[in-house]
Amino acid sequence: xKNAIFAGAxxxxxxxxxxxxxxxxxxxxxxxxxxxxxxxxxxxQAQQTLTPELLWQIGRVSLDCVSADGQYAVYGVxxxxxxxxxxxxxxxxxxxxxxxxxxxTSPDASSSDAEFRPxxxxxxFLRDGKLYEISLESTHVxxxxxxxxxxxxxxxxxxxxxxxxxxxxxxxxxxxYPDLPNTTGxxxxxxxxxxxxxxxxxxxxxxxxxPYADSKLTSDPVNIMNERYDSPLxxxxxxxxxxxxxxxxxxxxxxxxxxxxxxxxSTNSDLYAYELASGKTINFTADLPGYDIDPVFSPDxxxxxxxxxxxxxxxxDRPRLxxxxxxxxxxxxxTEGWTYEANQPQWAPDGKSLFFLSAENFTYQYxxxxxxxxxxxxxxxxxxxxxxLKVAGKELIGTRTxxxxxxxxxxxxxxxxxxxxxxxxxxxxxxxxAKGNVERRTVKTVDGKDMNVWMIFPxxxxxxxxxxxxxxxxxxxxxxxSQFFSYRWNMQMMAANGYIMVAPCRRGMPGSGxxxxxxxxxxxxxxxxxxxxxxxxxxxxxxxxxxxxxxxxGASFGGYSVYWLAGNHQKRFKAxxxxxxxxxxxxxxxxxxxxxxxHNDMEGAFWKTPKPKxxxxxxxxxxxQNWDTPILVVHSELDFRIPVTQGIQAFSAAxxxxxxxxxxYFPDEGHWVQKAQNSILWQRTFFDWLDRYLKH
Numbered sequence: 001x002k003n004a005i006f007a008g009a010x011x012x013x014x015x016x017x018x019x020x021x022x023x024x025x026x027x028x029x030x031x032x033x034x035x036x037x038x039x040x041x042x043x044x045q046a047q048q049t050l051t052p053e054l055l056w057q058i059g060r061v062s063l064d065c066v067s068a069d070g071q072y073a074v075y076g077v078x079x080x081x082x083x084x085x086x087x088x089x090x091x092x093x094x095x096x097x098x099x100x101x102x103x104x105t106s107p108d109a110s111s112s113d114a115e116f117r118p119x120x121x122x123x124x125f126l127r128d129g130k131l132y133e134i135s136l137e138s139t140h141v142x143x144x145x146x147x148x149x150x151x152x153x154x155x156x157x158x159x160x161x162x163x164x165x166x167x168x169x170x171x172x173x174x175x176x177y178p179d180l181p182n183t184t185g186x187x188x189x190x191x192x193x194x195x196x197x198x199x200x201x202x203x204x205x206x207x208x209x210x211p212y213a214d215s216k217l218t219s220d221p222v223n224i225m226n227e228r229y230d231s232p233l234x235x236x237x238x239x240x241x242x243x244x245x246x247x248x249x250x251x252x253x254x255x256x257x258x259x260x261x262x263x264x265x266s267t268n269s270d271l272y273a274y275e276l277a278s279g280k281t282i283n284f285t286a287d288l289p290g291y292d293i294d295p296v297f298s299p300d301x302x303x304x305x306x307x308x309x310x311x312x313x314x315x316x317d318r319p320r321l322x323x324x325x326x327x328x329x330x331x332x333x334x335t336e337g338w339t340y341e342a343n344q345p346q347w348a349p350d351g352k353s354l355f356f357l358s359a360e361n362f363t364y365q366y367x368x369x370x371x372x373x374x375x376x377x378x379x380x381x382x383x384x385x386x387x388x389l390k391v392a393g394k395e396l397i398g399t400r401t402x403x404x405x406x407x408x409x410x411x412x413x414x415x416x417x418x419x420x421x422x423x424x425x426x427x428x429x430x431x432x433x434a435k436g437n438v439e440r441r442t443v444k445t446v447d448g449k450d451m452n453v454w455m456i457f458p459x460x461x462x463x464x465x466x467x468x469x470x471x472x473x474x475x476x477x478x479x480x481x482s483q484f485f486s487y488r489w490n491m492q493m494m495a496a497n498g499y500i501m502v503a504p505c506r507r508g509m510p511g512s513g514x515x516x517x518x519x520x521x522x523x524x525x526x527x528x529x530x531x532x533x534x535x536x537x538x539x540x541x542x543x544x545x546x547x548x549x550x551x552x553x554g555a556s557f558g559g560y561s562v563y564w565l566a567g568n569h570q571k572r573f574k575a576x577x578x579x580x581x582x583x584x585x586x587x588x589x590x591x592x593x594x595x596x597x598x599h600n601d602m603e604g605a606f607w608k609t610p611k612p613k614x615x616x617x618x619x620x621x622x623x624x625q626n627w628d629t630p631i632l633v634v635h636s637e638l639d640f641r642i643p644v645t646q647g648i649q650a651f652s653a654a655x656x657x658x659x660x661x662x663x664x665y666f667p668d669e670g671h672w673v674q675k676a677q678n679s680i681l682w683q684r685t686f687f688d689w690l691d692r693y694l695k696h
Contacts (some may be wrong), residue, residue: 190260197670473554569625
């Protein structure tokens with residue numbers, strides 16, 4: 001009986017224990033699943049959908065300089081105040097080894113062009129065009145000069161500062177005729193009276209130098225040019241086009257010493273060396289007919305390296321890496337036989353090799369070439385672009401982007417290619433934004449070539465669903481479609497709005513060798529357009545793409561592509577957007593400012609006999625009678641590369657044929673929409689148009 005009772009008690013206890021454990025386990029799993037659900041909900045809440053407003057909250061990171069000892073770097077972060085429609089740029093000091101970062105300047109005013117003083121104790125920078133300095137150990141900022149500067153460099157011996165400054169060398173009509181003080185007229189005798197988004201303002205960017213000591217300029221600056229020519233080249237050139245020799249005896253600078261109509265037809269910039277002691281200037285590259293830019297001396301001064309374009313008038317020629325022995329004047333091409341670009345050369349500390357950037361297989365990576373044997377070695381790999389390059393001992397410091405990530409500063413081991421992220425300025429809000437996957441595809445062209453195509457998918461992509469798709473038409477026409485991150489043509493933004501992006505690296509782009517790059521000149525409406533159609537047809541066959549809801553979008557040559565597709569797409573697309581596109585090639589030849597570009601790519605003027613096929617076969621206006629698809633035209637008044645009349649012609653053609661169309665016009669923008677609120681309007685109009693025709 002006792003054993004029975006005991007056995008019963010044990011059974012009861014076992015049942016109770018089992019029940020207790022079961023309940024505990026239930027509670028555990030209940031809690032676990034509740035936690036998981038809460039976690040998923042929290043993650044879902046944290047992952048916001050990318051909007052134009054969020055995109056413009058992201059800081060824009062760019063690298064300024066690295067200290068001579070390789071311990072520090074300075075980078076800037078530009079942020080926008082949307083209500084004020086303004087931005088400011090703050091400089092940050094970065095300790096490369098530890099990643100420790102502190103702000104050097106305040107956001108009250110924009111700071112740029114930072115450079116370490118040769119002794120490493122202070123950093124010079126520009127604020128509102130004036131030179132300031134700040135110590136590495138303090139936050140005290142001191143103004144060095146009231147001279148207006150576009151950029152500056154300390155001399156290696158620390159005894160001089162050179163700077164670029166706009167100098168008024170021409171008279172206005174009001175100055176020629178004092179009795180007409182309020183006239184706004186211009187008297188124009190030659191071409192190149194306007195460029196990109198600016199009219200000639202009677203000023204030229206000349207180079208000055210002045211003695212420097214105790215954080216001040218000690219005498220009046222000397223203009224080493226005093227000429228009606230620019231250095232750096234306007235409007236894209238920066239202080240990378242000007243350098244000191246290591247012994248501080250020479251200033252080497254880039255200039256295109258041509259004017260007027262002759263300048264409008266030529267890409268022939270040269271490298272000039274000015275000797276401080278004698279005041280004499282010599283031309284290092286007088287026999288080279290293309291662009292010669294970005295000079296850099298070896299640490300010992302025995303060599304000068306730079307990038308050079310071989311063919312006159314071809315701005316998209318392969319940038320070669322040239323080397324001049326300053327002792328013997330012997331010159332060689334370091335990249336001879338290589339079919340890819342060489343950009344932003346920087347010397348290794350031992351002076352035996354150079355690092356540079358190049359696009360191979362449509363991403364920009366770091367490379368190294370040795371002087372002795374000219375062997376080229378690729379250092380980095382990955383689905384990203386390196387977009388700047390400085391040398392810090394055994395590491396390379398630069399910015400890196402991808403279609404999924406904005407620019408941040410990275411350090412790369414120059415031997416192994418191993419990378420370290422050093423800046424985190426974009427984490428908020430970028431880390432909380434849902435991203436889409438970016439995939440590389442290979443598509444056969446109509447003539448059997450392999451073409452790289454980027455596919456960008458909406459966040460949370462479900463292969464069982466059907467999505468509308470956009471064919472992205474890159475500009476240029478010879479600009480790379482690599483892993484760039486744009487604040488207007490942003491692939492993640494387009495994907496976040498529910499579109500699958502199809503971005504083909506059609507012929508004409510760097511990244512597959514010079515032959516692929518050259519293939520577009522004189523053939524705008526030929527192979528390149530068939531490449532775009534091949535990519536869209538490939539995407540249309542994917543089970544998750546709704547082929548009945550496809551659009552095509554693009555800017556510049558991409559806008560040309562959209563106009564051409566509008567007349568030749570054979571019902572493939574349901575909506576178009578053309579930003580600053582070329583509509584009529586004949587009028588474009590007569591309206592644009594850089595005549596060398598149209599002359600090279602159109603294979604001559606439209607009055608040439610026989611007339612080049614560009615005008616008789618490839619101009620989009622020749623096919624406008626075939627237009628049947630809604631189109632949004634975007635253009636800006638200050639776009640002198642592709643004047644606004646091109647957009648007006650296209651909009652008029654659509655309106656007069658009864659085609660649904662809209663014209664988005666900016667009176668105060670150039671080839672790019674850069675003002676914050678204008679960019680938000682651009683994005684809203686862009687997606688409103690697409691959603692109207694591709695989501696209903």
